[in-house]
Amino acid sequence: MNRRELIKQLGVFGFAYTLPGSLSLFAQYNSSMDTKEFEVIIVGGSYAGLSAAMSLGRSLRETLIIDAGKPCNRQTPHSHNFLTQDGSTPKEIAEIAKNQLAIYDSIKFYNGLAVSGKKIKKGFEITTSNGDVFTAKKLVFASGIKDIMPDIPGFSQCWGISVVHCPYCHGYEIRNKKTAIIANGERAFHLASLVNNLTKEITIITSGTKEFKENQLDTLKQYNIEIVEKEISALEHKNGQLETIVFKDGSKENYACAYASVPFTQNSTIPKQLGSKFTEHGHIEVNSMQKTTEEGVFACGDNSTLMRSVAIAVSGGNITGAVINNELTQESF
Structure with a gap:
């Protein structure tokens, strides 16, 4: 046969x-x-x-x-x-x-x-x-x-599950959730423009000094998109499902999901x-x-x-x- x-x-x-x-x-x-x-x-x-x-x-x-x-x-x-x-x-x-x-x-x-x-x-x-x-x-x-995963505990465990790269591939499944965008500059602004149609709870975490043009800052403010310049020390999660982002200054913030741009x-x-x-x-x-x-x-x-x-x-x-x-x-x- x-x-x-x-x-x-x-x-x-x-x-x-x-x-x-x-x-x-x-x-x-x-x-x-x-x-x-x-x-x-x-x-x-x-x-x-x-x-x-x-x-x-x-x-x-x-x-x-x-x-x-x-x-x-x-x-x-x-x-x-x-x-x-x-x-x-x-x-x-x-x-x-x-x-x-x-x-x-x-x-x-x-x-x-x-x-x-x-x-x-x-x-x-x-x-x-x-x-x-x-x-x-x-x-x-x-x-x-x-x-290439950043040296952040919990990041790689969440990657592809609740920390994602693409709104088209994953955005619908994490719609209407409190969302972080872990990126800066043009990439962060582009992601924010796409994700804004999927949820109204968006925070951009730049992990350092923000790198936006004045008109971009005006747009982000118009859509109530917060910018956090603090560096991330860890992602707390349960089986890859993001729960909390921990910052290096010791503060924490709960998020259900995140978008990230990695090299x-x-x-x-x-x-x-x-x-x-x-x-x-x-x-x-x-x-x-x-x-x-x-x-x-x-x-x-x-x-x-x-x-x-x-x-x-x-x-x-x-x-x-x-x-x-x-x-x-x-x-x-």
Whole structure:
């Protein structure tokens, strides 16, 4: 019985089924391989990478997904603002995707970390932390980013649960609650403008001297948005649900949730190794076709866009797969 027949019997069309050890059918069937040469290697097996793989699999392209299994939203309880999957957990969405990709025999999955890459005569070579080496004509980096947590006790435990980055992804669920915005300057002002439509109890905590223009201060005052310049010493919470913000001067204030702007770093250093350029914000520079500045190298998902969401990642991956298939076609036809 081949994979397609087995999956049909299990009914895996839009539903996530897992096997013992919490491995999806897709991961189970692709965990061991003899093949080392592919047409495309995708580094990163979350939403952008899986979406790119589907486009390639449906075009019968020999594709390898290398994934370390640590998506940035793994602590987030539910994903939102993605049509047909609103309210699903990130894991559920990924399992559905992997099980649907299991149908396509040309897609292989490698559970591990890609640590280095280089250009070779026929394309590219990727080496994993286990020492396995794979080659491909095209590379896709859907490797995401890593948020850098501030040195504030309780912050990382609340991140993605009650301390969030995006009103579109999480704002509806924390509407009408007493809300802190942990940011300063332009970023804080922008967040305040969006969050003001979701709650009227907003405090901006700048953790230092406020950095707003006079007209911004006037606007914030008009909407009764308070500015607190005190530094935060801790977030008190219960299982990731924010309860109190503690300041370094010893004072406390109760808040139900918070928005925060935190710095990030790229999960993968390989794009830099290959010479890809980066934007001023630290994202991999891509054009409208998801091409990086290096020929044959593509990027999609959080690592290459300011618009950080599941829906945008899936869209970017879909574009990437289609563009790569077209390039491979033009090169061989």
